[in-house]
Amino acid sequence: MQGLIKTRIELPEMLVLEILSKLHVKSLTRLRCVCKTWSSSFETPHFNTKHHQNNLKNNNLNLLLKRCHGYTRDNIHYFSQLSIEKDQNFRVKYNIHLPFFENFVHAPLVHGPCNGILCLTDLSCFGHNVALWNPSTREFKILPQSTVQRPHRLLDFSSFNFLGFGYDSQTDDFKCIRFVTNYFEENLDEWLMADWTSQVELYSLKRDSWKEILFPGVDAFASILFNNYVNGFIYCQAVAVDHHILSFDMVNEKFSTSPLPEFGGSLEQYYLELLHFNGLLGAIFYPREGTDKSFDLWVMNGSWTKQFSVESVLGVERPLGFWKNGELFLESSDYELVLFDPSVQELRNLGIHAYKETMHITAYVESLVPLNGRSEHEEYIIRRPAEG
Structure with a gap:
């Protein structure tokens, strides 16, 4: 043979x-x-x-939970990487601290994900610290300070309202946008009626710099719970225009407004969160008062249609995010992370605690996108197994 x-x-x-x-x-x-x-x-x-x-x-999703155990400057906000295996019940695998943001109460505020990238900002309106983070490649990039010219007057301070983070598919670029309010010294004794001007700044990762863009004349604020970037647009709630949404086109770098759904209530009685839902813009409404909550999800697909309603979930405070099969992560009235399955009306306690209203959950897919920043090391990020 x-x-x-x-x-x-x-x-x-x-x-x-x-x-x-x-x-x-x-x-x-x-x-x-x-x-x-x-x-x-x-x-x-x-x-x-x-x-x-x-x-x-x-649908290869990963989960990060931002949380804190108190409400003082000494109680640091950190991320917990949650297990996504079915038999692990979302247990904590790693705890991740970010020393770069430890001097700011509530920081970092999370924007995104967008193509697997998170944008982290200082929640204080008087701060301007911004960083991009790829939790998959563990790359971290601190954005440069803005060089946009401020008004030629005796400026006392500028406050920053961060609107969002998204992707420009035409130039293959990631961009951040924020409103800047400049306050002037002459009216400091009555700062609520102080003299002020507004600017809008846009950061480009490719240029690694900020620039000023045309101000739309409408103030806005972005969701703090959900990702408000959908298919090339950032969406946020317009402040001065009742029941309207302010959107920003990442490619054309222009603003526009559109109406909210007629959900049958008022924004004085209901919270509104804008979110990315199955590739479309979604709007979720839930009552401001009580712990017996209902949740209505509307989706924009040419026009607003109600996707579903979740009636009378007892013992919860607010929604945190959706999971793979339509399950909804919620913060309970005991400030624990719970998962609600609307198909069987089942509420499951996941055994993870945090101080009230400090939880923020991020579901993201892995990404190899480079940031031209630095690899994680203990100056910026400390990653430890949960057992430690």
Whole structure:
């Protein structure tokens, strides 16, 4: 009998990259050392896009929970990475601290995710610290301070209202937008009626700089619970225009307004949160008072339609975010993380506590998008296993 002849099969490079694009970021990081071709391929926009699309298609979500255990400057806000395996009941895998934001009460405020990237900001309106973070590649980038010219008057301070973070598909660029209110010294004794002017600033990751853009003449504020970036637009609630939404086009860098759904109530009685829901703009309404809550979800697809209503969930305070099959993460009246399944009307306690109204949950897909920043290290991010 003749000996077996071993044959080496060479797979086409495109097929190899197609297979690799289905792997987790952690595996791809290890494979960078296999060969230079693979390492350089993992950095191309084409591979990054393919990898991200595969994660979206397979609904490969990861969970980060921001929380705190008190309401003083000494009680630090931090992230908990939650397990997503079915048998693990969303247990805490890692706790992640960000020393860069530890001097600010409530910081960081989370915007996004957008293509797997989070934008973190100082919640204090007098601060202007902004950073981008890719929790998959563990890259962290502190944004430069704005060089936008302020009015030529005796300026006392400027406050910052951060509106959102999104992606410009035409230029393959990530952008941040914020309102800046400039207060002047002459009316400090009555600051509520102080003389002020407004500006709008836009940051570009490609340019790594801020610029001033045309002010729309309408103040707005963004959701603090949900991602308000949807398909190239940032959406937020207009302050001066009742029952309207202010939107910002990431490509054309222009504002426009549109009406809210006629949900049958008033914003004095109901909270409004704008969110990304299955690729469309959603609006969720829930009562301001009481712990026996109902939740109405409306979706914009040419016109507003009510997607569903959740009636009378007892013992909860507010919604935090949706999970894979329409389940809703909620903060209970005991300030615990719970998961509500509307299909069976079941409320499940996940055993995770936090101080009231400090929880923020982020569901994101993995991304290889580079930030041209720094790798995580203890100056900016401290990641520890939950057991420690």
